[in-house]
Amino acid sequence: MELTDQVALITGGTAGIGLEAARLFVREGATVIISGRNAERGAAAVADIGDGPGSVRFVAADLADLQSVGALAEQAGPVDILVNNAAAFPVATTVDQSIAAFQQMFDTNVRGTFFLTAAVAPAMLAKGAGSIVNVTTMAASMGVPGASGYSATKAALASFTRTWAAEFSPSGVRVNSVAPGPTITEGVLVEWGDGVAELGKGLPLRRTAEPTEIAEAILFLASPRSSYVTGSTLAVDGGATAI
DSSP states (O other): OOOHHHHHEEETTHHHHHHHHHHHHTTTEEEEEEEEEEEEHHHHHHHHHHHSEEEEEEEOTTSHHHHHHHHHHHHHHOSSSSEEEOOOOBOOOOOOOHHHHHHHHHIIIIIIHHHHHHHHHHHHHTTTEEEEEEOOOOSSSSSSSTBBHHHHHHHHHHHHHHHHHHHHHGEEEEEEEEESSBOHHHHHHHHHHHHHHHHHTTTTHHHHHHHHHHHHHHHHHHHHTTTOOOOOOOESSTTTTGG
16 A cells, blocks of 8 residues: 555545545545535545545535634644645636636635645645646647636646646655646536546547546556656646647
């Protein structure tokens, strides 16, 4: 078990990629904290993951609310692994993007992630070890119609990855990104519908991803197997960025 005695905080851990990452982390022996906005969904996720070599608990948090972000960091306590996975991604073309949805994306994906990391990182730095994994998207480095605001927030996370690696890695804290391609999750289907399947058909692998395929990449970057990897982005996108 690669994550025995490790404490991991996974935001957006009640569904999709975050839930599958939490499942893998528990399997590898980690003590996992998952966060999300809905307590009922959080309880269901904890029950779904169940018992394993590790354990899981839920903390309710809204990353768009900085007071909630601070409370999450306090309730989680010192962690060895932080997975910044929570995101808002309402789909709209640039000319149709509402101000409210635009604000929600930046408050959640950028501001919330930044200040959660700022709250959690000092304990890692003091310990001289830790791993931060940011979940971005293939749309952070390529144009996807309808994703202008969302892709901009994830490009910001990619920039955070590089800067945080430069700042934190001399103290032993690694920072990396996973950039997924189109992935079949409940949230994605609500926003994109059949559009996500169409995106998958245009990739070299000719399909969309399952959440667990992205979660495996997150586990790799969080684990000792990637001990000499920092400041990098692992594309798990079916070949999208290759073409």
